[in-house]
Amino acid sequence: MTHLLSEVATVFVNDFSVVTYLLLQYVFGALSGNVLVVPGEYSHWLNMRAMLEELVNRNHSVTVLVNSASPTVDYTRPERFHFEVFQVPFSKCQLHGISEELIRFWIYNASDASVMEIASKVIEVTSQATPLQMQACDAMLRDKELQDKLRRGGFHVLLSDPMIQCGDLLAESLGIPLIYSLRFSFGYTIERFCGQLPVPASYVPAAPGQYSDQMTFVERLTNVLMYAFHTSFFYIHSVVNWNRYYSDFLGRPTTVCDIMGKADVWLIRTYWDFEYPRPLLPNFQFVGGLHCQPAKPLPSDIEEFVQSSGDAGIVVVSFGTLIPNLTREKGNVVASALGQIPQKVGAGLLTKLNHFQNSYYICYYISVTSVHICERLKEQVMSNRR
Known part of the structure; x- marks a missing residue:
């Protein structure tokens, strides 16, 4: 009898251990998420990559959706997150060359150039980059096989860089929440018009700019004119190039800011106390240091x-x-x-x-x-x- 009770107790304990293990697996599984990422390029990717590493550390599944011509994201490199690569009809050299042209102008010529010369160069580079961006959007959004695969992936949220087009359209197509990771846009145009963030032009220097928040009258006037330039360029670029694209894809009249403005959270990659005093919205969160790594022993x-x-x-x-x-x-x-x-x-x-x-x-x-x-x-x- 004693032997029988011992066997029954052993079976109960074993079964209890199995049940406990399964329950713990269920609980920990519920705490982890499935994240889809549409990354930026260059330093934008470097910042975002550190965030993805931390997401993996916290038991989340991360998939990075990257085009085959990305000049920065090395999808052949072994990583702890997964790469989903889609093919585009242009080369890495084409995309990188456009960025290099603007960077060289900004470093060597912008300081001596007039406002009209700077505007002309920005328009020239944008006119070269926009067709490539649209081709990348077509390759990502109009590939039925890729879209079906992403829908089957069961993603909970999409993390994107607003400087790269169509991450918002992908989130809209998949019906999942959208999170943006951003430092700033030129003249805070994306934050102002798409994120509805108040930025008083008389008090907040246009980004990127050389003024502090203690401006003279002439500096304030110049700052307002800079905002006017960035605003005009943003509207022309959006209306001429992207509003029609967004409307055609969704099958209804819409604008870029209608879709981008649906972002649930904007992660601003700096510290609140480093920024200029201004009104903020609840879904704009300052996450300075989020992309930093723990210190390691020096060689x-x-x-x-x-x-x-x-x-x-x-x-x-x-x-x-x-x-x-x-x-x-x-x-x-x-x-x-x-x-x-x-x-x-x-x-x-x-x-x-x-x-x-x-x-x-x-x-x-x-x-x-x-x-x-x-x-x-x-x-x-x-x-x-x-």
């Missing part, structure tokens, strides 16, 4: 470099993804300025700029995907510094 050579800096410490300079367009002459100007401070300088560089004349320290840089991490720091003591 031995970098640790030695840091420890040798003494009381003055070090200054770490990161030039971002624009550094390939920095000439050696401009690099030397930056390095000369850095050479005047007492701190040691570790500068994160890309491509061919392996050293700065008159610089004290250099950092060799290898890949765009590790933009915040220097591969190696090496001391160069210049004779004129002694």
Whole structure:
């Protein structure tokens, strides 16, 4: 009898363990989500990628929908999230070339150019990029097989960058909530007209701009004119190029801002206290630092470099993804300025700029995907510094 009771108790405990395990699996499964991502390019992707890594850490399933000509998103690289690649009828070089043209103009010519010259260049580059964007939208939205696959995927939310068109249309087509990740748009046009965010032109400097929130009368007047320019360009670009596209796809009269304005949450990639004072809406959330990574132990050579800096410490300079367009002459100007401070300088560089004349320290840089991490720091003591 005692033996029988022992067997019954063992079976009960085993069954209870199985039931408990299944219940826990159900609970943890309910806490995880299925996220579809339409990423941006360049630094937009770098910021978003860190967010996706954290989503995976929290047991969410992440699928990145990327076109085959993406100049930044390396979908062949092993990742903890999944890539869904759709084919587009243009090359990576075409897309990257348009971006490079605008960047080069902005770095070398914009400071000396008139307002009309800047406007002309922006319109020229936009007219080149828009057809490619529309082709990418067609490849993503009008591929029935891809759409059916996405519907079967059971996604709970779509995360997108509003600087890339048609992520909002995809969320509308799939009938799922939309979340935007954004730093700012030019003149805050997307935030103002699509997100309904109040931005008083007399008090908030137009982005990107050089003014502070303490402007003179002339600066305020110039700021208002900048808003007028960005607003005019946004409306012309939207009405001429995209409103008809959105209406044709949905089969009803609509506008870009009608669809973008349905975004449930706008994640602004900066800190609230770094921004200019202005009214905010409840669905605009400042998430500065969300894209940052936890600190990791320094490699031995970098640790030695840091420890040798003494009381003055070090200054770490990161030039971002624009550094390939920095000439050696401009690099030397930056390095000369850095050479005047007492701190040691570790500068994160890309491509061919392996050293700065008159610089004290250099950092060799290898890949765009590790933009915040220097591969190696090496001391160069210049004779004129002694």
